[in-house]
Amino acid sequence: MRVRASAPSQAFLLGEHAVLYGSPALALSVDKRSHVEASPLPEGEIMIESELGVYKEGSSYNEDLVKLAEGVKELFNKYGIRSGVHLRIRSEVPASSGMASSASVAAAISKSIDALFNLGMSESELLDAVYTFERIIHGRASKTGPACAVLGGVIWVEWSDGEMRATSLGHREVPVAIACTGEPSRTKEMVERVSKLREAFPEVHEGIVRTISDLVFKGREALESGDFRTLGSLMNINQGLLYSLGVSSFAIERIIWEARMKGALGAKLSGAGGGGCVVILHEAPEEVASNLTSASISFPARVSRRGVVLEP
Template identity: 30%
Template sequence: MICYSAPGNLMLMGEHAILHGQPAIALAVGNRLSVSLIPRVDEVVTIESELGRYQSALSELTDDSTFSFMVAAIQLCQSKLKQGFDLKVSSQFSDQVGLGSSAAVTASTLACLLNFCGEPVTNDQVFKLALEAVHRVQFGRGSGTDLAASIWGGLIAYEMNGAKVRPLKGTPDIDLFYVGYKMKTPDVIALVNQRAEADPAIYASIYQLMGQVTRAAEEAIESQEWIRVGQLMDQYSGLIDALGVCDTNLADLQFRMRQQSGVLGAKISGSGLGDSVISLGLTNPSEIPYQHLPVSIHSEGLKQESM
């Protein structure tokens, strides 16, 4: 058996602007997802997880919306695969709460497949193939920020241009609450793009400001100025609001989290119009009437598990 695991991830800063040439900051959490591969003697491929079961012939892989990222990963390695296999997915977090399950499962699957084919399993190679798999599924969309966080682990700065990953210092306390619903990221991005077409200059300025705030946050993290990072998170929150993707519940949740004595800053983590709010610093969950998702920053990224 071959088994690899990757952590879930969260966006700390850079939402939306990352797609317009600006940097992002993301992090890996302690909640992990693992994929195990068991070789078969035939050419059948199966996938099993809490979401269901998939089966297909290796030579004629069928599409499946539930396992689209894993199937895309297999397709990328298809020419090197000589026999079938069973893949089993096990996760410490739900795919419904915005912790980057798609990135974690894509990276872990590709690591298993590369190992199975006798290829080197490096962060750079897994990232390259995983991003190609994501683009296949999402019609060319996807910045790769979530993949970078899950593969490298810890706190990272990332830029799409050249796929540059810069590990950052520090594992400060964070907290996370789920608002109870989320709109799919591609749908949110399409909505923002539609609005941007009506005011291109204004939206370009917003993305530029987002980039400035993110770069300032990267500098503050490197110098361990966490109060400053919290202030910049609040500033970025205002810019996300300016894009029109902060609704009533998200605004309420953010302000409730900021009122907590241990919180330095809070903002939406993700594309908005649902999903989660992240804080720098810890809250008292009993005082906030939303679903609490206990998380922490972990330095360990993609790794092979001993079986």
């Protein structure tokens, strides 16, 4: 028996980093997907194949695959699964790009395990499972990537009673392109850098986070009313605030300023920064994506109607 699942990835419109300190966030579920095929193995055996290599209990392995295996074991523990599993991963999502490729893969893994072992996981259980993977992989993580991967559509993340909660605002066309620097987004390092800034200059950090929080609320309004010009302005302001948190880079800035020169309504890093991709709001996303000379790869990003799903 074998099952297959796929999950979309993420583009962060507004609020990354600040979302770890109480700000809301706004993101898009993007139809670059990760695909996982799962089949059972005898108890105690976990095998993972991806373009990173092959993970097999007790044999040589890749560090990222070890963390995925750790996540699988947690899931097995939680649901009392007494079996092994063979997972084959194929992802269209550039790794370490700020597009939440790990959450996308984790969602497809969780959904395929859910189906394979008839766990009957609810949406919120799937979200929890992916969030658990994310914390194993990144340390401190937001729920934005998991929500993009599981729910699909436009994603709104907000805090309530000290808890981060992610919901889908449903599907909506947003004309964005994604352009990658070719340098990895250094999530853990960037999250730590922002945390150190907070220690060194607490009021400054707090002021930046509060300002980002304000603009994310405004960005949601602009998105919902289709006012892309305002949304773009807010993305540009947000980029400055991310820059002030220390998570931009010259490779990121080169793409951003080129995109602005080419008519972008807004352009900013997407995700943790330090590398990774830039999200560009542009009336002609196909055109701008094919004309950027400073990006290693770039493509228009369709908002995904579907979150994680089983594939035939």
